[in-house]
Amino acid sequence: MTEQEIYADLSKKFGDKVIEFMEEGTQNPTAVVDPASVAKMVTYLKDDERFQFDSLMNLAGHDADGESELSVIYHLFSTELKHYITLKTFTSRAEPKVASVANIHRTADWHEREAFDLYGINFEGHPDLKRILLEDDWEGYPLRKDYVPAEFYRGMRIEKVK
Amino acid sequence: MGRLHAEEMVLNMGPQHPSTHGVLRLKLRTDGEIVSHIEPVIGYLHRSFEKHAENLEYQMITPFTGRCDYLAAMGSEHGYAMAVEKMMGIELPERVEYLRVIFAELQRIASHLVAVGAFGLDVGAITPFIYCFRERELILDLFEMASGARLLYNYIWIGGLAHDVPPGFVEKTYEFLDNFDKRVAEYNQILTGNKIFIERAADIGVMTPEVALTYGVTGPSLRGSGVNIDIRRTEPYSIYDRFDFDVPLGQGLQGTIGDSWDRYYVRVLEMTESAKIVRQALDQLPVEGDVKSAIPRRIRPPKGEIYFRSENPRGELGYYIVSNGKNVPVRLKMRSPAFSNLSVINEIGQGWMISDVIAILGSLDIVLGEIDR
Amino acid sequence: MIQLLANWILSFDILSGMASSVAWGLSLFIVAALIFVFVALNAIVLVYFERKVSAFMQVRLGPMRVGKFGTLQTVADALKLLQKEDIIPRMADKVLFVVGPWVILIASVVTFAAIPFSDTLLAANMNIGLFYVVSISSIVVLGIVMSGWASNNKWSLYGAMRSAAQIISYEIPVGITLIAVVAVVGSLNLQTIIEAQGGTGNLFHWIPIPLPNWFIFHSPFLFLAAFVYLIGATAEINRTPFDIPEAESELVAGFMTEFSGLRWALFFLSEYANATLVAFLVAIVFLGGWQSPFADYEGTQIGFSIITIVALMWSFFVRTKTGRLSVYPLGLSLIITIAAWLFPGFAIWMASPGIFWMLMKVGSIIFMLMWFRWTFPRLRVDQLMYVSWKVLLPLSLINLMGVAVWMWLTGEIQF
Numbered sequence: 001m002t003e004q005e006i007y008a009d010l011s012k013k014f015g016d017k018v019i020e021f022m023e024e025g026t027q028n029p030t031a032v033v034d035p036a037s038v039a040k041m042v043t044y045l046k047d048d049e050r051f052q053f054d055s056l057m058n059l060a061g062h063d064a065d066g067e068s069e070l071s072v073i074y075h076l077f078s079t080e081l082k083h084y085i086t087l088k089t090f091t092s093r094a095e096p097k098v099a100s101v102a103n104i105h106r107t108a109d110w111h112e113r114e115a116f117d118l119y120g121i122n123f124e125g126h127p128d129l130k131r132i133l134l135e136d137d138w139e140g141y142p143l144r145k146d147y148v149p150a151e152f153y154r155g156m157r158i159e160k161v162k
Numbered sequence: 163m164g165r166l167h168a169e170e171m172v173l174n175m176g177p178q179h180p181s182t183h184g185v186l187r188l189k190l191r192t193d194g195e196i197v198s199h200i201e202p203v204i205g206y207l208h209r210s211f212e213k214h215a216e217n218l219e220y221q222m223i224t225p226f227t228g229r230c231d232y233l234a235a236m237g238s239e240h241g242y243a244m245a246v247e248k249m250m251g252i253e254l255p256e257r258v259e260y261l262r263v264i265f266a267e268l269q270r271i272a273s274h275l276v277a278v279g280a281f282g283l284d285v286g287a288i289t290p291f292i293y294c295f296r297e298r299e300l301i302l303d304l305f306e307m308a309s310g311a312r313l314l315y316n317y318i319w320i321g322g323l324a325h326d327v328p329p330g331f332v333e334k335t336y337e338f339l340d341n342f343d344k345r346v347a348e349y350n351q352i353l354t355g356n357k358i359f360i361e362r363a364a365d366i367g368v369m370t371p372e373v374a375l376t377y378g379v380t381g382p383s384l385r386g387s388g389v390n391i392d393i394r395r396t397e398p399y400s401i402y403d404r405f406d407f408d409v410p411l412g413q414g415l416q417g418t419i420g421d422s423w424d425r426y427y428v429r430v431l432e433m434t435e436s437a438k439i440v441r442q443a444l445d446q447l448p449v450e451g452d453v454k455s456a457i458p459r460r461i462r463p464p465k466g467e468i469y470f471r472s473e474n475p476r477g478e479l480g481y482y483i484v485s486n487g488k489n490v491p492v493r494l495k496m497r498s499p500a501f502s503n504l505s506v507i508n509e510i511g512q513g514w515m516i517s518d519v520i521a522i523l524g525s526l527d528i529v530l531g532e533i534d535r
Numbered sequence: 536m537i538q539l540l541a542n543w544i545l546s547f548d549i550l551s552g553m554a555s556s557v558a559w560g561l562s563l564f565i566v567a568a569l570i571f572v573f574v575a576l577n578a579i580v581l582v583y584f585e586r587k588v589s590a591f592m593q594v595r596l597g598p599m600r601v602g603k604f605g606t607l608q609t610v611a612d613a614l615k616l617l618q619k620e621d622i623i624p625r626m627a628d629k630v631l632f633v634v635g636p637w638v639i640l641i642a643s644v645v646t647f648a649a650i651p652f653s654d655t656l657l658a659a660n661m662n663i664g665l666f667y668v669v670s671i672s673s674i675v676v677l678g679i680v681m682s683g684w685a686s687n688n689k690w691s692l693y694g695a696m697r698s699a700a701q702i703i704s705y706e707i708p709v710g711i712t713l714i715a716v717v718a719v720v721g722s723l724n725l726q727t728i729i730e731a732q733g734g735t736g737n738l739f740h741w742i743p744i745p746l747p748n749w750f751i752f753h754s755p756f757l758f759l760a761a762f763v764y765l766i767g768a769t770a771e772i773n774r775t776p777f778d779i780p781e782a783e784s785e786l787v788a789g790f791m792t793e794f795s796g797l798r799w800a801l802f803f804l805s806e807y808a809n810a811t812l813v814a815f816l817v818a819i820v821f822l823g824g825w826q827s828p829f830a831d832y833e834g835t836q837i838g839f840s841i842i843t844i845v846a847l848m849w850s851f852f853v854r855t856k857t858g859r860l861s862v863y864p865l866g867l868s869l870i871i872t873i874a875a876w877l878f879p880g881f882a883i884w885m886a887s888p889g890i891f892w893m894l895m896k897v898g899s900i901i902f903m904l905m906w907f908r909w910t911f912p913r914l915r916v917d918q919l920m921y922v923s924w925k926v927l928l929p930l931s932l933i934n935l936m937g938v939a940v941w942m943w944l945t946g947e948i949q950f
Contacts, residue, residue, distance in 0.1 A: 027248060027468035054375050058469055058480050058497040065492075073482065075469045079375065079391055086469070107378025110505045118212075133205040133534060142213055173689055195916065286775060286913025292593035352910070358776055359912045516693075517779070517915045 003029035006051065006085045014041060022088070028075065030086040038074070038089055039099035039125065045076060045085065046104060052078045053085065056105035061115035066145030070096050070119055091121065100126040118143035170198060173516070177206050183280065183523065184530025186504075195515045200508045207534040215494035220246055220461040223494065225316040230496060231532035232313060233276055236269035236305075237474040238496075238532070239318040244399055245470035245481040246320045249463040257451025258322050259401045264335070264443045265308070265318065266400075267436040271342075272301040273475035274382075274429045274436075277527040281426055282353050284524035285362040285517075290353045297345050300338050307331050321457035332444055339444075342437050346430065354430060363426060364417030367510045367522035371420070377509065378502030381477025382432060383526055386412035386425035393473040405442050407435045422525035429527070462489050469497075476500050476527055498532035536657050537562050566658050570647045578807040579609045581901065588905045619796030624687055627793065631685035636794065636801035638678030643808035646671045650815050651726050653825045653890040664725035665713060665820075669706075672771070672812060675805070676702045679780070682802075683790035694790040697916050698780030702771055704920055708927035709767040712760045715931070715938045716750055716820050719757070719947075729824035733888075735834070740945045747830070749823035754945075756937035761821040763930050765903075768813040770923065772806065774904060776911040777919055814900035818893060822900075825893040832875075832882035839872040 007021045010031060017034040018041075033041055045053040053076040062071045069090040076085050091098055100123035102109040112123040113132040120141035123129055130136065139150050149158045175188040185206035191199040211230055215223050227242045228235030240262055247254065279294030302312040308327045309317035317324045353359055369379070371389045384391060392409045394402040410431035412424030463485040471480040477499025484493035503526045511519045540562035545555065583598070583606060590597030598605025623632055649664040651657040661667055676699050683695020717723055720731045731748075738744040738752050746752045751761045770777040780790060791802050818824055829835040846864040854860060875882040914922065942948045 025466040027466065027470075056378060057471065057478065058482055058495070060482050060493075060495040060497075062484060062493050064484075073467075073469075075480070075482070079389070082396060105378070106376045106509075107502045107505060110501060131205075133208045135205070142210065171689065282912065286778070287911065288589075289593050289909050292595065296594055353912075356912065358914055361918055362912055362915060515915065515917070517913075 001050065001081070001083050003031070003083075003085055006045075006083075007031045009050075010041060010044075013044065017041070026086075028084065028086045030073070030088045032088045032090070035072075035089040035091045035098040037099065038072075038087065039101050039104065041087065042074065042076070042101045043104050051083075051085075052080045055079055056101070056107055056111075059101075059108050059111035059115065061119035061121055061143070063119060063144045067093075069093060070121055070144075072098050072115060072121060074101070096121040098123055100124055100129075102126050117141075120144070183528055184533075186528070186530055186533075188507075188519070188523075190516065190519065192516065197511060197514055197516060197519055200511045200519065202504055202507060204504070204530070204533050207530045209535065211496065211535040212494055215491055217490065219489045220463070220491065221320055223491075224319060225314065227496070228314045228316065229531065230498065230535050231474065231476070231479070231500075231529050233529050234269050234273040234475045235314050236265045236318060237273075237472070237479060239315065240266050240400075241470065241472040241474065241479045242481055243318050243320045244472060245468055245483055246461065246463060248470055249466060249468050249483065249485060250320075250458065250461070252321050252456055252458065254322065254456050255451045255453070256401075256448045258453050258456065260443050260447045261323060261327060261453065262318060263400055263402065263405075264440050264447075265305070267439045267443070268301050268304060268335075270436045270475045271433050271440075272298050274433045275301075277429050277475070278349065278353075278426065278433075281363075281422075281521075281524040281527075282359070284520050285359060287353055287356070287359065290349055293345070293348065293352070297342065304331065304335055304338065307334065319457060320461055322455065323453040326453045332447065335440065335444060339437050339441050343434060346434055349430065354427065360416050360423060362517075362521055363423040363525070364421055366417075366422045366514065366518050367525065368418045369420045369506065369510045373506065373509055374420070377506040379477070379506050380499050380502065381474065382428040383425050383477065383503050383506075385410065386428045386525075387420035388412050388414075393471055393478055397471070399470075399472055404446070405439045407439050410435065422521050425525040425527075460489065462487060467493075471497070474499055476529065476532070477503060479532075496532070496535055498535065500526075500528040500530075501533045504528050504533055536655065537566055537659070539655070540565060567648075570658060571644060574644050574647060574808050574811075575804070577811050578804045579613070581807045581811070582609045582612070582803070584901075585905050588902065589909045592906075592909050613800065616796055616800045621797065622793075622795050624793055626687040628685040628687070631681045632793075635678050635682035635685055636798045636805070638681060639675050640678075640801050640805040640808070642671055642674035642678065643805045643812060646812055647808075649725060650812070651729060651819070651824065652893055654726075654729075654888060656890060657726060660726055661724065663723045665717065665723040665728070668725075668812070668816065669710060669713065672809070673702070673706060675809065678805075679790055682794065686790070686793040688793055691790045691792050694780045694792070698773060698790060700916070701773070701777060701780065701919055701923075704923040705767045705770040705927070708763055708923060708931040709771060711928075711931040711935055712764045712767065713816075713820060715757065715760050715935045718935070718938055719750065719753065719942065725819055725824075729819055729826060732823040732826050735830045740941075747823055747826065747828045749821065749826070749828075751821040754938060754941040756934045756941055757821070759930065760934045760938075761817065763927055763934065764821070765817060765900075767923070767927055768817065769904060769907060770919065772809040772813055774806075774810065775908040776914050778908075778913060779916050779919060810901060810904055811897065814897045814904070815893075817900050818896035822896045823892075824896075825888045825890060827886050827888045827892050829886040832879050832886050835882040835885045836872070836875045839868060839875050843868040843872045 011018045014037060017037040019032045019034060022030040022032060045051045055077045056074065057077050058075040060073050062073060070093055071088055071090045074087040076087070089098055098121055100108070100112055102112055102123065103125065109127065110132060112126055113129060115121050116123060116129050117131040117133050118141060131138065138153070140147055151158065170191050170193050173190040173192050175190060177185040177187045187203040189201040189203060190197050211226055214226060224239055224242060227238040231238045275294040275298045279291035282290040305315060306312050308331060309315040309324060369387050371387045374384050374387045374389060388411050390409060390411055395409060410428050412419050412428055414424060415427065416423045465485060465487045467482070467484040469480055469482045471478050479499055480497030482493065482495040482497065483491055486492050507523060507526065511522050514522065537559065541555065541558040544558045544562060586608065587597045598608035601608045601611045623629060646668045648658040649661050649667050679698045680695045683691045716728065720728050722728065732750055734748045735745050736748045738746050739754055750757050773780050791799060794802060829838050846868045850860065850865045875885065
């Protein structure tokens with residue numbers, strides 16, 4: 001199935017939780033969805049026989065410019081039917097909250113921990129959301145565009161990049 | 163007498179350890195020798211590659227990609243170059259495509275040699291490791307001829323290659339290929355069929371296809387479980403559709419499908435297949451062609467995003483690039499195969515002994531450089 | 536031998552006033568020192584030998600810079616180890632930490648007192664020689680467990696426990712196999728065991744191939760027993776494929792992890808002392824010890840001619856497989872054969888028993904041990920236990936019974 005058809009079906013099923021379809025400006029046609037219902041949609045996409053999206057290729061956080069919303073992108077693939085779909089969700093910078101898909105695709109466990117670690121996005125329903133690449137007591141979310149590192153970390157000065 | 167209070171022991175296979183293939187920490191909860199829970203702790207090699215990429219121009223990022231997966235640098239550079247070229251719609255000359263395939267497949271052979279040798283080392287067979295590195299030296303000589311470096315190349319640039327291959331390269335590669343199949347037969351003699359090795363690897367750490375798919379395992383580890391997904395076949399990129407090669411799958415020849423022996427054997431067979439591809443590419447290599455002709459003067463991909471994946475020796479290497487029209491990417495995420503491959507170790511490692519956990523880790527073939535980036 | 540040495544000391548005019556007990560004490564001390572020197576020299580030679588053998592098997596050269604062909608490498612390593620800082624972990628049990636390595640070394644060295652190097656070179660001619668050797672060498676387990684415990688390190692403890700389980704399990708098939716040999720000889724005295732293997736006889740008593748009377752050719756059961764013993768002994772000395780306790784890729788260095796400098800050198804020394812001890816036992820019990828394989832000088836000539844023919848065939852084989860000419864085996868055996876035919880005196884010397892043949896046999900066994908180490912992967916702990924209890928133990932029991940039945944069939948014993 002093409003991404004257009006999948007989007008149409010999702011739209012029909014989830015109504016206004018599916019916000020828009022992005023075809024321009026991306027090589028992978030993307031469906032923008034509401035953050036709190038991502039998990040339900042991913043489950044639907046996985047279990048439905050017409051879709052069978054059993055492989056979550058990639059899950060990434062994104063911060064476009066340091067002021068607007070944070071986003072999370074999901075690249076899905078079906079090993080049986082060999083088709084693709086991409087989902088994207090936007091969430092507020094002040095209190096980023098997205099439903100976790102870690103119980104549906106186990107690979108999301110670590111990918112969501114990484115997004116939390118580097119962007120501070122909270123994934124609700126994640127079994128064990130803690131930092132993965134940085135130390136547990138690191139302050140701040142480095143990949144955000146407005147990230148300013150602290151002065152010291154455990155007594156060591158953090159050098160400023162010129 | 164009260165009940166015997168037997169506690170679980172928490173054992174730390176620390177970041178410094180001969181067998182964890184890099185700086186990886188494994189927290190093992192064991193009951194005697196049997197492991198009940200494995201928690202990998204990563205991040206010791208985190209060098210903020212993705213943050214750096216947001217401040218570097220596209221062509222300056224190429225050497226950084228090699229340093230993430232340092233055992234398959236050609237593969238990393240290739241995937242990145244193809245992702246940016248797809249965003250910009252660049253057409254490559256035939257010679258460039260053929261040379262890139264040759265280097266990618268030679269890199270696959272070199273990476274699998276390390277994987278096979280290191281796996282033997284983990285279970286105690288020291289000699290095959292040295293034999294594998296003897297072949298790898300020959301491949302590194304070829305890479306040095308072409309790019310000037312043995313391990314980290316900065317050779318596959320966006321739109322072409324850094325330099326053309328010197329005269330004598332094609333002959334030397336043919337020479338290498340002529341001897342290679344005999345060597346693989348040697349490895350099969352000394353390691354693959356060895357009874358003790360089979361006892362250490364067969365039926366250990368069985369990964370069913372469902373577990374593999376849901377944990378995002380890709381590459382030889384996935385194909386060892388019998389799942390026929392190879393991105394060179396599912397989504398052919400570059401010119402892979404012109405070559406005739408098989409995709410080896412695990413068949414449970416010595417134990418169950420999806421055990422460590424299968425993952426190991428898939429890698430051994432893939433080496434022969436890659437040698438086949440290199441030979442075909444050398445035969446079809448166009449003599450004419452300027453490898454730098456398609457390199458754009460300014461690399462400014464149009465506004466948009468892309469997720470492009472390629473088949474690295476470890477699995478599916480994906481690049482998610484977001485561009486806003488400038489010469490510096492807004493976001494560059496490297497979806498590294500070893501990151502997901504490592505996450506499965508708790509699922510398949512539970513209930514085995516410590517020695518087996520080491521064997522399972524060796525069969526997954528991870529490189530901490532690309533896990534931590 | 537101590538008596539001989541004491542007599543020799545007393546035979547000097549200057550020293551004839553010495554009381555015989557003092558001479559005895561002095562010669563005792565000298566013999567003990569000689570044994571320790573032998574063990575130390577042996578370790579130095581074996582370390583170099585192992586590094587060269589492993590290097591050649593792995594298509595590399597090994598030590599080449601320190602001394603001609605790297606011969607002084609071990610000396611350099613020993614000097615380096617001696618000047619290292621002696622680190623004792625803070626929470627380690629100090630007494631056991633210090634004593635552990637010495638227990639292992641002393642247990643290994645002391646057994647050499649009963650080993651006959653030749654028909655006259657024997658420190659202590661004990662009637663219970665074999666029993667003494669096997670029992671004292673088991674004290675090594677104590678030292679290993681002490682070291683592992685005293686390190687205050689979970690990994691060391693793991694290694695020590697595995698090692699203790701392994702050594703104790705393999706003691707049994709090893710012991711029973713040796714009993715099979717004792718049943719044939721009727722004595723535990725190592726010198727008697729060797730003397731019983733003199734002369735030439737048939738292979739397995741009835742097949743008319745003239746072979747020396749070594750116990751390995753005595754009967755198919757003792758032939759099997761030799762290999763069972765070799766496997767069990769490899770496990771006793773913690774060498775690959777049974778080197779789980781020192782598994783480098785798993786436990787860093789197992790029970791030896793926390794020991795550095797001189798203490799580590801002691802472990803290393805005792806590992807090679809143990810390997811040599813095991814090789815000596817195989818040579819004594821199964822391969823005829825210091826007995827020469829040739830009965831007389833004609834035997835030497837014919838024997839070496841046969842060896843030359845075999846070397847010729849081997850060279851052809853190597854030539855077809857690799858295209859290279861393997862000169863050394865053929866050349867060496869050709870030279871010795873020609874010398875044996877031309878100089879009967881040389882042939883007589885070759886046919887005479889002595890320390891030369893003992894060391895030849897011990898050297899080949901040690902080479903085989905090294906060969907095993909660099910070829911095979913490591914067995915897992917439970918697989919190791921399986922081999923000991925479910926394979927070697929039944930085999931050794933069958934051997935024991937089989938030897939008794941064989942001796943009755945060949946008429947050596949009557950019921």
